[in-house]
Amino acid sequence: MAHRIVSLAGLEEVVRTRAGRQGVAVDVVDSVRNAPRMLSVLMALEVDYEWVVYENNIHRLRAVATLCRVLEALDIFVFPRLRLEPTNARGISNLRYRANRIRKMAVKAGGSLRAPAITLGNHLRNFTTQLRSEARTAEWVEARLPRLRQHVQNVAALPADFTAPPDPDM
Known part of the structure; x- marks a missing residue:
């Protein structure tokens, strides 16, 4: 058993x-x-x-573990680097890559984690679009990062329930 x-x-x-x-x-x-x-x-x-x-x-646990590592990377170095260099193309691309990775892992994990993680990925993608649309100041980024950081922390604290079947489009 x-x-x-x-x-x-x-x-x-x-x-x-x-x-x-x-x-x-x-x-x-x-x-x-x-x-x-x-x-x-x-x-x-x-x-x-x-x-x-x-x-x-x-495989769903692996996706959640990968999601955790992506969220940690955002908190440890992506957000701090953006704070220092808000117009750095590499930093913006790195954030967009992480946003896409969050969305991909959310679909693989499925279940209760899917919707909130995809929402986070979408918010981060929108943020990168805003960063690219015009040169943003460090103050502009600084004003928005706490909310994004809190969203990351909220998703990191969520449970992942695998008792429901995986999503069909997985």
Whole structure:
């Protein structure tokens, strides 16, 4: 019987309390921020301890983990670089690339995460269009970044529920 994983804490509990080879299936990621760690733990258990990780939602977990890394990159270096150089073409292109990546991972993850993540990707794409439309000042960018940053944080805190079937256009 497979253990149904619905949180990082639940996965850690199974790791601490179950001996021998186990089967696990991911049903829910409790927050986007936890997806990379959940994926890392599951892959290590599969390789090192011959656990069976059911493939039903693992590709969706991979998409959420990738989404998390994109959101972290925005927060760690994309937004700070834009604040310093709001007209830098490479910085604007980097932001647009990340926006498109968010949209792609949202479609792959599907479920409850799809709509809010696509909305974030759209907001970021619109922001890049505004940046390209005319030279924007650092003050203009500075005034808008807190709202974008908050939107990124909100999506990073969302759960991803895989109990519903994936979207048909995935």
